[in-house]
Amino acid sequence: MVTSVTSLGRNGLYDWLIQRVSAVVIALYVIGMVGFLVCSGDLDYGTWSAFMGSTPMRIANTLMLFSVAAHTWIGLWSVTTDYLTGMTFGKAATGVRLVVQMAIALLLLVYILWGLLMIWGGA
Amino acid sequence: MKVSVYRYNPETDREPSMKEYEVETNGKDLMVLEVLNLLKEQDPSLAFRRSCREGVCGSDGMNINGKNGLACITPLSEVAPGVKEGKKPLVLRPLPGLPVVRDLVVDMGVFYQQYEKVQPYLQNESPAPAIERLQTPEDRAKLDGLYECILCACCSTSCPSFWWNPDKFLGPAALLQSYRFLADSRDDATEQRLSRLDDPFSLFRCHGIMNCVSVCPKGLNPTRAIGHIRSMLLERGV
Amino acid sequence: MSIRTITFDAIVVGGGGAGMRASLQMAQSGFKTALISKVFPTRSHTVSAQGGITCAIASADPNDDWRWHMYDTVKGSDYIGDQDAIEYMCQVGPEAVFELDHMGLPFSRTEEGRIYQRPFGGQSKNFGEGGQAARTCAAADRTGHALLHTLYQQNLKNGTQFYNEWYAAELVKDADENVCGVIAFSIETGETVFFKAKATVFATGGSGRIYSSTTNALINTGDGVGMALRAGVPVQDIEMWQFHPTGIAGAGVLVTEGCRGEGGYLINKDGERFMERYAPNAKDLASRDVVARSMMMEILDGRGDGPEGDYVYLKLDHLGEEVLHSRLPGICELAITFAGTDPVKEPIPVVPTCHYMMGGIPTNVHGQALRMSGGHEGEDQVVNGLFAVGEVACVSVHGANRLGGNSLLDLVVFGRAAGLYIEDALRQGMTQYEPSDDDIDAALARVNRWNDSKDGESVASLRKELQSTMQNHFGVFRKGDLMEEGVEKLAKLRERIANAHLEDKSSAFNTARVEALELDNLLEVAEATAIAASNRTESRGAHSRYDFPDRDDENWLCHSIYDPKTKQLGKRDVNFEPKTVDTFQPKVRTY
Numbered sequence: 001m002v003t004s005v006t007s008l009g010r011n012g013l014y015d016w017l018i019q020r021v022s023a024v025v026i027a028l029y030v031i032g033m034v035g036f037l038v039c040s041g042d043l044d045y046g047t048w049s050a051f052m053g054s055t056p057m058r059i060a061n062t063l064m065l066f067s068v069a070a071h072t073w074i075g076l077w078s079v080t081t082d083y084l085t086g087m088t089f090g091k092a093a094t095g096v097r098l099v100v101q102m103a104i105a106l107l108l109l110v111y112i113l114w115g116l117l118m119i120w121g122g123a
Numbered sequence: 124m125k126v127s128v129y130r131y132n133p134e135t136d137r138e139p140s141m142k143e144y145e146v147e148t149n150g151k152d153l154m155v156l157e158v159l160n161l162l163k164e165q166d167p168s169l170a171f172r173r174s175c176r177e178g179v180c181g182s183d184g185m186n187i188n189g190k191n192g193l194a195c196i197t198p199l200s201e202v203a204p205g206v207k208e209g210k211k212p213l214v215l216r217p218l219p220g221l222p223v224v225r226d227l228v229v230d231m232g233v234f235y236q237q238y239e240k241v242q243p244y245l246q247n248e249s250p251a252p253a254i255e256r257l258q259t260p261e262d263r264a265k266l267d268g269l270y271e272c273i274l275c276a277c278c279s280t281s282c283p284s285f286w287w288n289p290d291k292f293l294g295p296a297a298l299l300q301s302y303r304f305l306a307d308s309r310d311d312a313t314e315q316r317l318s319r320l321d322d323p324f325s326l327f328r329c330h331g332i333m334n335c336v337s338v339c340p341k342g343l344n345p346t347r348a349i350g351h352i353r354s355m356l357l358e359r360g361v
Numbered sequence: 362m363s364i365r366t367i368t369f370d371a372i373v374v375g376g377g378g379a380g381m382r383a384s385l386q387m388a389q390s391g392f393k394t395a396l397i398s399k400v401f402p403t404r405s406h407t408v409s410a411q412g413g414i415t416c417a418i419a420s421a422d423p424n425d426d427w428r429w430h431m432y433d434t435v436k437g438s439d440y441i442g443d444q445d446a447i448e449y450m451c452q453v454g455p456e457a458v459f460e461l462d463h464m465g466l467p468f469s470r471t472e473e474g475r476i477y478q479r480p481f482g483g484q485s486k487n488f489g490e491g492g493q494a495a496r497t498c499a500a501a502d503r504t505g506h507a508l509l510h511t512l513y514q515q516n517l518k519n520g521t522q523f524y525n526e527w528y529a530a531e532l533v534k535d536a537d538e539n540v541c542g543v544i545a546f547s548i549e550t551g552e553t554v555f556f557k558a559k560a561t562v563f564a565t566g567g568s569g570r571i572y573s574s575t576t577n578a579l580i581n582t583g584d585g586v587g588m589a590l591r592a593g594v595p596v597q598d599i600e601m602w603q604f605h606p607t608g609i610a611g612a613g614v615l616v617t618e619g620c621r622g623e624g625g626y627l628i629n630k631d632g633e634r635f636m637e638r639y640a641p642n643a644k645d646l647a648s649r650d651v652v653a654r655s656m657m658m659e660i661l662d663g664r665g666d667g668p669e670g671d672y673v674y675l676k677l678d679h680l681g682e683e684v685l686h687s688r689l690p691g692i693c694e695l696a697i698t699f700a701g702t703d704p705v706k707e708p709i710p711v712v713p714t715c716h717y718m719m720g721g722i723p724t725n726v727h728g729q730a731l732r733m734s735g736g737h738e739g740e741d742q743v744v745n746g747l748f749a750v751g752e753v754a755c756v757s758v759h760g761a762n763r764l765g766g767n768s769l770l771d772l773v774v775f776g777r778a779a780g781l782y783i784e785d786a787l788r789q790g791m792t793q794y795e796p797s798d799d800d801i802d803a804a805l806a807r808v809n810r811w812n813d814s815k816d817g818e819s820v821a822s823l824r825k826e827l828q829s830t831m832q833n834h835f836g837v838f839r840k841g842d843l844m845e846e847g848v849e850k851l852a853k854l855r856e857r858i859a860n861a862h863l864e865d866k867s868s869a870f871n872t873a874r875v876e877a878l879e880l881d882n883l884l885e886v887a888e889a890t891a892i893a894a895s896n897r898t899e900s901r902g903a904h905s906r907y908d909f910p911d912r913d914d915e916n917w918l919c920h921s922i923y924d925p926k927t928k929q930l931g932k933r934d935v936n937f938e939p940k941t942v943d944t945f946q947p948k949v950r951t952y
Contacts (some may be wrong), residue, residue, distance in 0.1 A: 001240060002291045002324040012320075012327030013356045078328075082287040133869050164821045167873040168865040172400070175578040177614045177695060179506055180404040196698050224549055225870040231401070244514035245465025254418070255462035257474030263467065270467045270500075270507060274403055309465065 008074050019074045022067035029064045058119050065115040069108045076104050124148050124209035129216040155194040171227040181275030185227050186216040191277040191338040218280040234276045237293045241301035246312035262308040269303035271341050278335035284328040292328035295335035295345030302348035364553050369395045371560040374529045376402030378772035379751025380564030381512035386780025388521040397524045397545050402513045406578040410505025412619030413497035415766030416454040421478035421495040427451040432488045437648045438760025439902035440947040443936035446756040449726050450774045457773045466511040468500050480622040481765040483648035497766040502617050502691040528875055531804040532592040539794040540746030544804045551868025559791040560783045567752040568886040572715035573828040576608050576615035585753040587882025589722050590925040597755040597920045599720035600894035601903050604837050606652040608714025610672035612699040618765040621645040623688050625677040629659045630666035640952040647952035650762040650903045653713035657837045674708035721755035728779030737924035737931030750775045761902020811877045817862035820877045831887050840907045844895035851888045858884050889923045896930040
């Protein structure tokens with residue numbers, strides 16, 4: 001009943017599902033990483049580099065990167081549409097919201113590109 | 124005992140204020156509505172809605188010492204410790220999040236609009252039989268906990284998601300009614316109903332805060348109903 | 362005259378079950394219909410109806426017959442219910458109830474998937490010969506709530522124009538006493554408007570608030586009766602007030618007869634099931650007037666409990682937690698909230714409490730309001746433009762005593778009947794009577810009177826006095842001299858109310874103004890009741906007199922007609938001519 005062009009999936013179910021799936025990815029990643037850190041004892045640069053440079057880890061890192069970006073976007077999009085509205089900003093609300101959302105979007109895009117460069121750039 | 128009441132008359136007041144009253148209750152455990160009726164005898168200009176005075180019509184939803192509830196079925200002893208004894212004031216405010224018309228009366232327009240949006244009526248295209256449409260007791264039991272809603276707005280006006288987007292998020296009351304028809308074996312508009320709830324606001328603004336559950340004077344659980352609708356959407360979408 | 366006029370084909374005043382059933386009928390056929398209600402429609406008093414809607418749909422008993430229902434209703438009315446109207450209601454009933462199911466009303470169900478029916482008071486099989494029937498269709502113990510919400514939903518679907526929180530203050534009629542519409546104002550803004558319509562349907566409900574102790578909502582102030590009486594339209598059988606046996610002592614909150622239908626019973630302070638003495642056959646399911654009187658006898662004989670010895674108990678615990686929680690969940694809630702007792706464990710303290718106005722505006726089966734050619738006597742004449750349905754109307758299907766579950770049936774059957782009739786009349790071209798400016802000014806006079814008041818007594822204190830007068834002088838048992846005294850007190854109250862003061866003159870949501878206007882209506886109903894009650898010199902149904910303890914069929918097997926212009930009480934014939942069945946002749950009424 002409400003149409004919204006700036007939500008990620010432009011569909012509530014889609015956004016909701018992405019939010020949940022990305023949360024699971026982030027949780028699994030964090031658990032895996034903590035597990036690795038605990039098990040690997042004294043960690044040196046070589047081990048770390050080899051671990052991060054392995055193909056499975058590169059894929060995991062990429063997934064993590066996209067998950068964080070998607071999760072952040074959906075979450076912050078909700079926050080902006082909750083708080084940056086006509087109730088607080090009157091007629092200027094749409095402009096304010098658009099600027100903030102675009103800033104967040106650009107920032108997340110930069111992170112993704114930068115992250116991809118870090119993960120896959122050394123290959 | 125002391126009563127502090129939110130007062131605002133748009134014709135005479137520039138801004139709302141809290142007015143203090145002293146009411147003689149003789150230590151009785153009156154309902155909040157009875158206290159209001161005593162106040163009204165003292166000060167006829169005090170405005171509030173009331174009708175059935177037994178918790179079934181949903182007129183007198185208000186914010187009582189910080190919590191939404193029905194004045195007619197909230198005894199002083201349950202408001203907060205010390206209120207009945209007069210040690211602490213009874214504090215009455217209008218339901219939060221809706222425009223105040225006067226004193227404890229809020230403009231429920233947007234609340235009713237959201238209710239209307241869910242098409243709160245049975246839809247069935249097949250010709251009606253000469254008797255009732257049969258329904259098993261099990262199917263009928265699915266409506267328990269849904270149809271009892273009295274539209275008092277205690278839930279929706281305690282929901283932050285509804286506060287921020289009252290025009291876009293349907294709110295717990297309307298969603299409960301939406302599910303009441305989705306769950307009715309006699310209704311055949313399921314697909315059409317679900318397709319109207321698919322956007323990011325109407326239903327998905329529910330973040331499971333569950334204020335609605337904690338304030339519902341009829342003990343209903345809108346959050347669970349919303350969860351059921353989400354499952355139906357998921358089943359349909361995956 | 363400078364107020365705005367809004368024109369409709371039909372207007373309905375009152376958003377309860379009867380009003381919304383009527384408006385639905387007309388809106389469905391595309392007529393421009395407005396519904397004016399002083400509260401949001403789902404706050405109307407129909408919402409409080411609990412036990413169900415009595416109707417021979419043959420679910421509990423496949424052999425059930427609407428004629429048996431008709432027999433019970435005629436007997437229940439103590440033979441002053443109109444048999445043509447009762448016949449219509451019982452015969453059309455099943456169709457009207459099935460429609461409600463098709464609209465979505467969440468009735469409770471039997472194992473076969475049909476509508477669940479429970480036993481209620483005064484019900485029998487085979488014309489009183491076949492034992493207790495179970496004929497009341499129920500949605501748990503929230504049937505009224507389910508009905509009212511369903512009707513509101515259907516009106517939304519069909520585009521009825523709602524004027525919610527608008528207060529109808531007065532009828533507008535032309536010089537020839539034809540009804541042209543009503544004056545109403547928005548409670549929220551104070552704007553006053555003339556609603557002009559070819560048909561004005563009153564569905565304003567009852568007026569239980571004339572008594573201090575009542576199961577009625579605070580809004581039940583007899584606004585329709587008040588408006589009708591001031592417009593010179595008479596009322597019929599207005600002395601007949603039902604006292605429901607089981608109001609929660611002290612609070613007045615209703616406990617459904619369905620409790621006794623499900624197997625609950627009344628006990629006195631000694632734990633005795635006293636109804637066995639008063640009604641050996643039907644016991645606790647005798648009709649309401651009989652049970653209420655028996656309870657009062659127990660209390661007057663010193664077998665009531667409590668510090669004042671003024672209540673008896675409704676025992677339910679033997680039914681078990683499962684039955685109580687599935688069949689009577691609302692009652693459990695109410696008992697805990699208002700009596701502080703959990704019916705699963707303890708009996709509920711109850712006392713007969715004013716519940717229902719059997720009398721009202723006399724109408725035919727189409728809902729057309731009637732007046733008498735000679736004021737309080739003479740031939741029936743239709744009041745052009747005015748209709749009445751539901752509790753405000755007196756068709757009369759309840760006569761001197763209404764059976765439980767018949768009120769909801771009355772609402773839907775006659776709300777629907779009036780809608781059907783008006784639909785048809787509109788198609789054939791109904792006259793719009795045009796009032797003059799003076800006619801409209803005359804209708805505004807009452808509102809202006811309060812707005813111009815400078816000083817005088819307060820509304821709240823006068824209302825209290827009126828209510829206690831009715832409670833003390835016109836209760837379950839009545840007595841000539843006591844009633845005379847009551848009539849005099851009310852006459853004095855009339856003068857004082859005419860000079861009472863409305864301090865708050867503001868426009869925005871001024872509930873003090875609404876209460877002042879309601880007080881005028883309470884007074885009209887109270888006075889009509891008082892005069893009618895003191896003039897009916899017999900005991901029949903709910904009207905029970907110490908000084909005339911017997912039914913007097915020779916003189917009083919008739920309706921009473923109260924003419925507001927002369928304050929005289931006349932008589933009107935009861936209809937004994939049903940169309941498809943033989944007349945039920947008056948018999949001695951025992952249960």
